[in-house]
Amino acid sequence: MEQLLARLEEYRQMVDAALDDFLPRADMTPATLHEAMRYATLGGGKRIRPALVLMTGELFGVANADAMPAACAIEIVHTYSLVHDDLPAMDNDDLRRGRLTCHKAYDEATAILVGDALLTLAFGLLASRYPPPAAVDLIQIVARAAGHAGMISGQYMDLEGERRRLDDRDTIELMYALKTSELFVAACRVGARLGGAKAEATAKVAAFGKDVGLLFQTVDDILDETASAEQLGKNVRQDAAAGKSTIIMMRGVVGAQDQAAVYAKRADDNLADFGAAAATLLLLPQYLLTRQK
């Protein structure tokens, strides 16, 4: 596990440096817009999704440098989704990654435009940093995962779940799969595509990504209930306050922990065929299961 933590820290530093490079300079005009894009993206974040791109890439022989633009595009899409989700009309969160959310540090209009600009930047990055056949595949992977039938549907279900309690396990799992797993799956597919993985191997890492996403979201909801704001760098007990439909409401913290362990086990099972090459990747579910922030 220490080996994984050290590796994740290395990835995090590499990703932060690359994001700094791919984002527009802060001195571009209008200055506030560009500052806010950097504020939202830099200075915090575990960078799990880009790490997943890099690790899956490694599994198929892709150098970190070659996977980095795609890893950053995935993180930029994730960041845009956080900026918009934190808006008053959505989750209305003031704190994120230990700092004020974008619309609190700036204002709502800026946060809307920052999210729009980041999403657009991510596609521009994919289109400009890879040869056309790869670029087009990556863009399709990301557009499907992040679009109306993927992450956005999940966000929509999440909002609907505040108004009307979702009261069966399948519906809650579907919501988690859409709002969270879709981008994890995309991260794995992107790594596989860059490494020229065959369909069968791609399906296995995609299934791994799905379970890792379900695990990640379940633990996120557990921590929202059990952790402190200092630990998480964001306000806690938000789900209960908003009356959100989560696995915690359905099964309690202990039930959710049991389910998280099931997802972690299932995630690893997907990678059985890869043997020692997947050793580091196999540590990820264990880490996500026990994370405290």
Add this chain to the structure above:
Amino acid sequence: MEQLLARLEEYRQMVDAALDDFLPRADMTPATLHEAMRYATLGGGKRIRPALVLMTGELFGVANADAMPAACAIEIVHTYSLVHDDLPAMDNDDLRRGRLTCHKAYDEATAILVGDALLTLAFGLLASRYPPPAAVDLIQIVARAAGHAGMISGQYMDLEGERRRLDDRDTIELMYALKTSELFVAACRVGARLGGAKAEATAKVAAFGKDVGLLFQTVDDILDETASAEQLGKNVRQDAAAGKSTIIMMRGVVGAQDQAAVYAKRADDNLADFGAAAATLLLLPQYLLTRQK
């Protein structure tokens, strides 16, 4: 001019049919999200930007059917920008294309997600409907035009111009160029790219697009001051009410009309070398100069 109006009406019908086809079905779940995407995009709109893609495509020998996915992608990007700009934190408009704006017909959260979904869909459409080398070029054209250094900068300047009066003509023209011309230029570049136009010809249609965009925005601001809500299908006198910095504030309606005529003339001058092939395109500035809605 009647010839152009008939042509624009044909384009509009073709574009509406194609949009209907490219948008997700209304019966997809979550139903409201998908209904709202269709509500925002269909049922109204002059479809000038996609017409510009089709007309520029024709100039370089591209069949309408081949240009249509890109034309629709440009219109979808335009629609996403309207949905977000109409939000309370932005321009706070209740009426658009003769109907309630997306956030009034649904709610703010839905409108934010609809905009996000449309933007993502546009890139997915470009990536999936063209061979990779063309797709990548089109995506780069659209991402640059719609991104932080293009349309979004223009929107940001527009918002800044409410807080602090922009009081020189160059700054207002720059704002119009960014918030409006960028997407008109992209429409022309897209048509040129699909027709394999050389750099010089592409530069000329791009310059045409820029002037047409400046003209369009100037007339938009004139109509906001002089027309009725019934004519426009949206609330009027909004710029003055919001204290926006516009050419009207700077030069009055008559000064703005003079400037619009300058843009129209300049737009046509860009196409002098194309001769009779550009005949229909040359009518567009005249139409935009005299439009009453």
